[in-house]
Amino acid sequence: MGMTPESHVVSEPPPGSAASPDDRAAQTAEHAVMVQRAFDQFFRALAYLKEADRERVAAAYAFARRAHEGQYRNSGEPYITHPIAVAELCAHWHLDAPALIAALMHDAMEDCGVNKQDIAKDFGADVAELVDGLTKLEKLQFHSREENQAQSFRKMLLAMAKDVRVILIKLADRTHNMRTLSSAPRSKWSRISRETLEIYVPIADRLGLNATFRELQELAFSHLYPWRYETLSKAVARVKGRRRTMSERIQAEVGRAFSTFQMKVQLIEREQSLYKIYRQMIDKQLSFAKVSDIFGLQIICEKVIDCYTGIGVLHQTYRPAPGTFKDFIANPKPNGYQSLHTDMVGPSGVDVQAEIRTEIMHVVAETGIAAHWLYQSGGLDGMLADNLNGRWLKSLLEIENDTDDASEFLNDVKVDLHPDTSVYVFTPKNQILTLPKGSTVVDFAYAIHSNVGDHIAAAQVNGVPVSLRTVLKNSDTVEILTAEDARPHPGWLEFVKTGRARSKIRSQLKNADQRETVELGERLLIQALRVAGYGDIPADSTLAETIWTHLAVLHHGSTREQILQDIGHGRLIAGELVAQLGQLLQQAGLKPDALVLSRQRLTGGSQPAAVLAVGGADSAPVRYGHCCRPVPGDAITGYLVSGRGLEVHRSECLVAQKRYGKNPSIMLPVEWAEEPVSEFETTILLHLRNAKGAxxxxxxxxxxxxxNILRIDMPEEGRLETIEIRMNVLVRNLEHLEALLKNLRRARAVLRASRFMAEAAS
Known part of the structure; x- marks a missing residue:
């Protein structure tokens, strides 16, 4: 199955159903009444639609009921009750008729054999696209559940990015399935609940659907940890009496304070969800008593100016806690949420957390992007266009365009789905950007534009030069300096926070790697041609065109670039390729040059033109062996490894010698570039005294x-007199490494310092 939990459909009534004709007739009549009652309740909620639209919805219901005839849920209810319930949830958001029709039919294509063309013919292309976006990818074959999940999620999110109604229907579907999860086999509870917490809960939060967000959290918690949920429920019930007294006192005191200033407000007690209490206890190591002493209050004002006045009223009533005031009206959250937040010390030292907002802000806070439909005739659309996560939905399409692998796409989007909190930073022109907490200068650059991120060379925060990995804080002003020749670095993937930055960097690196691999393949082919006695063949010559035409035939229609990539990746051996070409070249009138051949024999085939330089700015792309970690100054040997390309090892590396032997077809002469760039990772071995501060x-x-130290591996046992520690460090070259080891050997705590190289397994 894909991303949606099974709706527990069976083609016959579940076990235990009555077997006699009279009992079956009675059950059928009972089910008919049940279905009609559910539909009538749903239909009453459609008063906001025009009569013609209500008739279309009724026709869709009749179609869906026929399609699901004879299907039942595990609870024993007719299956059609599920689509009706999903559509009713969508009606509470005042979604339009096509969305409601799609909600009624969301399982028809998947479970009933109805095709997209049938739906388009009877209900229009708009409805067919919505239903298709909601349908899982069960017809395709995947290697694993994880791949199936990733592909289904990818399809759903792309459909959502194009039409947000898809995810609203999907969330309604997930909500009803979670409400009825108790009737499913218990073995499925954990998987479905985890999936809900990891994906659907944060999507609801991202879209500002606060009520749905809280309900899904609670339902997932109750099925994932039933015992913990029950224990917390009983604990909350025990303190409710004491809280009620305190709640009434706080609301009375706050109400009197606002009455004094003749301000009309609505006071709502905000109860903490059990899941939030549980997470606070786990994450902050708090006792239940400490968490349950927090009192939440929502204050609904008539106008925006009243919200700011209300903060003053509250702070005159209770002492504010320093540093807790947050203005989400001037700086809305990415999901459109607007409120003023403040924490205060209330009666008897109780923490009082207050949220102040207007009525429209309150609706947006609870229903998020669904407020677009609730307030279609109001003045909400302009605000929603800027605030209700349109930017995030568009970023999904960009991430998808930059990511070929569905699992990578899922991981990138999950990063964006779980922003703990947000930071608000400024451009030099005082525009505000909202980023997830922990975002860096590079995330900021990509948030401005992918071109800015791709060419970032330096940055300043608040006028001070900083490194690109600097984590941004609230109110930072960030200036990005770009350079035409600057390019993304693989190391950026270790610290960027946003999925957009991660996907853009990975895409650029992949393109650069492909270019470099093609260049390496071309160098190796030219080298092999020279070894065989042929000189350089002009790329634009008729002969070159003939050669590539025949190579394409030999290699199943591969293009010139694909063949060079295969050579660069080690999937094709350049020497073997040239041997295949020998007869063709001779037929074309091109014979090995005796002078070139004699030069190859005299030099042993290792003249400078045949040697590849590595480690420089324009060098061939390589992987350095983890077993020996060579650095500039080491004697090195190259191996062309199938699927991995050029791999460089120290010449004395026993692991490489045993793994690859002395196979001349994969061994390549390599040398360090004259001016190696950046730093190189290598491993050192330290023996330290087992003493404090060593x-x-x-x-x-x-x-x-x-x-710089990249990694430290230490033994777990601590009773020995000496400790062996392995460190991965960054050095410029062999001279730099030897100077480091010399300095370490002088240290009093260091007994031995040496370079590490793995031994070949026997």
Whole structure:
């Protein structure tokens, strides 16, 4: 199955149903009444639609009922009651007729054999597209449940990005399935609940559907951890009496304060959900008593100016907690949420958390993007266009365009679905950008434009130069400096926070890797041609065109670029390819040059033109062996490994020698570029005294040697007199590494310092 939990459909009534004709007739009549009652309740909720639209919805109901005839849920109810319930939830958001029709038919294509053309013919292309976007990918074959899930989720999100009604119907579907999950086999509870918490809850939050967000959290919590849920429920019930007294006192005092200023407000007690209480206890290591002492109050004002006046009224009533005031009216959250927040110390030291907003803001806070339909005739549309996550929905399409792999797409979007909180930062022109907490300068650059991110060279925060991995804070002003020759670096993937930045960086690196692999393949082919006695063949010559035409035939229609990529990745051996070409070249009148051949024999085939440079700005793309981690200055050997391309090892690396032997077809002569760029990772082995401060002393020496530590591996046992520590560090070259080891050997805490190289397994 895909992303949607099974609606527990069976083609016959579930076990235990009556078997006699009279009982079956009675059950059928009972089901008919049940279905009619459900539809009547749903239809009453459609008073906001025009008569013609209500008739279309009624026709869709008749179609869906026929399609699901004879199907039942595990609860024993006729299956049609599920689509009706989903459509009723959508009606509470005042969705239009096509969305309601799609809600009634959302399982028809999947479970009943109805095709898209049938739906388009009877109810229009708009409805057919919505239903198609809601349908899982069960007809396709995937290697695993995870791949199926990723592909289904990808399809759903892309449909959602094009038409947000898809996800609103999907959330209604998930809500009703979670409400009835208890009738499903218990073995499915955990998987479906985790999926709900990981994906659907944060989507509801992202779209501002606060009521749906809270309900899905509670339902998932109750089925994922039934015992914990029950225990917390009983604990909350026990303190409700005491809270009621305190609630009445706080509301009375706040109400009197606003009456004094002749302000009309509506006071609503905001109860904490059980899941939020549970997460606070886990994440902040708080006791239940501490969490349950927090009192939440929502204050609904008539005008925006009243909200700001109301903060003053509250702060005169109760003492505010320093640093807790937040203005989400001037700076709305990405999902369109607007309110003023403040924390205060109430009676008997109780924490009082207050949210102040207008009536329209309150509707948006509860229904988010669905407020677009609730207020179609009001003045909400302009605000929604800017605030209700249109930017996030568009970013989904950009991430999809940059990501070929469905699992990568799912992971990138999950990052954006779980922003703990947001930070608000400014451009030099005082435009505000909202980013997830933990976002860096690079995330900011990509949020402005992909071109800015791709060419970022430096940055300033509040006028001070900073590194690209700097984490941004609220109110930072960020200026990005770009350069035409600047390119994304693989290391950025380790610290960027947003899915947009991650997908853009990965896409650029992939394109760059493809270009470099083609260039490497071309170098290797030219080298193989020279070894075989042929000189350079002009790329625009008739002969070159003939050669590539025949190569394409030999390799199943592959293009020139694909063949060069295969050579660069080691899937094709350039020498073998040239051997295949030999006869063709001779037929074309091109024979090996005796002078070139004699030069190859005299030099052993290792003249400078045949040697590949690595480690430089314009060098061939390579992977450095993790077993020996070579650095500039080391004697090195290259191996063309199938599927991995050019792999470089130290010449004395026993692991590489055993793994690849001395196969001349994959061994390549390589040397370090004249001017190696950046720094290179290598591994050192330290033996330290098992004494307090030994590691700190070694770390100071490493820092003073201008070396960065990337990773430290330490043993778990701590009773030995000496400790063996393995460190991955960044150095410029062999000279820099030897200077580091020399400095470490002088340290009092260091008994031995050496370079690490893995041994070949016997």
């Amino acid at each position: 590691l700190a002393e070694a770390s100071v020496v490493i820092a003073q040697s201008e070396v």
